[in-house]
Amino acid sequence: MLPECDVVFPETVEQALEALSAEGARLIAGGTDLVPNLTRGVSRARVLVSLARLAGLDGLEARGNALHIGARVTLARLARDPTVSALSRAAAMIASPQIRNTATVGGNLCLDTRCVYVNQSELWRGANGFCIKTAGAVCHVVEGGKSCVAASAADLPPVLVALDATIDVASPSGARTIALEQLYSNNGATPLSLAPDQLITAVSVPLDPHTRAAYRKLRVRQAIDFALLGIAVAITLDGDRCASVRVVAGGLAPAPRRVKLDELRGERxxxxxxxxxxxxxxxxxRPLDNVATDRAWRRAMVPVLVRDAFDELGLSAS
Ligand SMILES: Cc1cc2nc3c(=O)[nH]c(=O)nc-3n(C[C@H](O)[C@H](O)[C@H](O)COP(=O)(O)OP(=O)(O)OC[C@H]3O[C@@H](n4cnc5c(N)ncnc54)[C@H](O)[C@@H]3O)c2cc1C
Ligand code: SF4
Structure with missing residues (x-):
């Protein structure tokens, strides 16, 4: 059952920041991640600060050399936008049509980390002695582990990190723009570097005519399933040569993981x-046992998904 809590509806970013400074306040956008987590006692909140009436977070437009996406843009709307096809296709792979109509881009970037030992009822978790992410002291995935390695299973972050996206963050001390990659702390228990009284207002994706990107998602079913592994590939071309290539994985660790490939610059x-x-x-x-699927299989699928992504881009024929 959803625990009792107050809900407030600020109409400006300033009002939202003020509401978020209250003890136990928590931002809610579409609620498709937060509500199940509150219901299961994985997250706690005394006051929900809703984005529903907040003006100015709904923009979706290509301006200058970037696509600007407001934090409250729904996944359904992003999935229909053709500007960055890898992004719209990744959005279309998330959850179900009903959920995408409610779920937002900001909520996807801030999706809580997932683990087979934590996305369970309180009773189940209690019978297992809880774990570091909720009320316990141990990690059941890494024996003797001192920090949580639950996975970031959101589908947009790998694509956006591969495309070097930035986010606009509002806080009581003012607004700032940071690389999306900096949002993630790499600690599954507290996966974001945002303070409780900060919020994301927009995401910007650089638009470069020489850059192509693709996203491949490994999942058991073709709908309503989180990524067991998500691979985003973005490559910037200089003729038939690589000016830079980025490969980013989701579904493995508390933050999207990037491979270092600098030495491939200039290669055909x-x-x-x-x-x-x-x-x-x-x-x-290196996949871990944080999702209920064989990690050796997930690892073996890494090169398969990378090849599939290049195939989708038409770049692996010769
Ligand atoms: C059945 C089911 C299947 C799903 N499948 C997938 C899937 O395949 N892939 C996937 O990626 N997700 C999936 N999801 C998760 C979820 O629906 C999406 O990730 C969605 O985008 C979350 O957005 P939301 O607006 O509902 O977030 P909310 O639930 O409202 O919020 C999620 C978190 O983000 C924070 N937050 C929200 N907006 C902001 C903001 N602007 N600034 C700072 N913090 C913010 C909230 O405080 C909360 O901690 C699934 C969910 C369900 C129920
Ligand atoms: S990785 Fe470990 S600490 Fe984190 S949720 Fe899973 S079992 Fe708990």
Whole structure:
């Protein structure tokens, strides 16, 4: 059952920040992640600060050299926007049509981390002695582990990190723009670097005609399923050569993981190039037992998804 809590509806960012400074206040957008977590006692809140009436977070437009997406834009709307196809396709792979009509971009970036030992009822977790992420002292995934390694399973962050997106953050001390990558703390218990009285107002995605991107998602069912592994590939081309390539994985660790591939700059983009990227990614990404699927299989799927992404971009033929 959803615990009792107050709900407030600020109409400006300033009012929202003020409401968020109260003890136990928690931001709610579509509620498709937060409400199940409150119901299961994975998250707690005394006051829900709703974004529903907040003006100015609904923009979705290409301006200058970037696509600007307001934090309250729904996933359904992003899925229909053709500006960055990898992004709209990733949005379309999330959850179900009903959920995408309510779920927001800001909520997706701030999705709580997931783990087979925590996305359970309170009774189940209690019978297992709880764990670091909620009320316990141990981690059931990493024996002797001192910090939580629950996975960031959101689908938009890998694509946005691969595209070097930035976010606008509002806080009582003013607004700032940071790389999206900096949002993630790499601690599954407290996965965001945002303070409780800060909120994301927008995301900006650089638009470069020489950059192509694709996203592949491993899941058991083709709908209403979180990523067991998500691989985003973004490559900037200089003719038939690589000016830069980024591969980012979701579903593995508390933050999206990026492979270092700087040495591939200037290389010709052909099948051998794709194989080198796939090998590097397989070496770099090490799935854990934080989701209910065999980790050896998830690791074996890393190079497969990398190759699939390059195939989708039409870059692995020669
Ligand atoms: C059945 C089901 C299947 C799902 N499948 C997927 C899936 O395949 N892939 C996937 O990625 N997600 C999935 N989800 C999770 C969820 O629906 C989406 O991630 C969604 O985008 C969350 O957005 P929301 O607006 O509902 O977030 P909310 O639940 O409102 O909020 C989520 C978190 O983000 C914070 N937050 C929200 N907006 C902001 C903001 N502007 N600034 C700072 N913090 C903010 C909230 O405080 C909260 O901690 C699924 C959910 C369900 C119920
Ligand atoms: S990774 Fe460990 S601490 Fe984190 S939720 Fe899972 S079992 Fe709990």
């Amino acid at each position: 983009v052909d099948r051998a190039f794709v194989e080198r990227v796939a090998e590097r990614a397989e070496h770099a990404f």
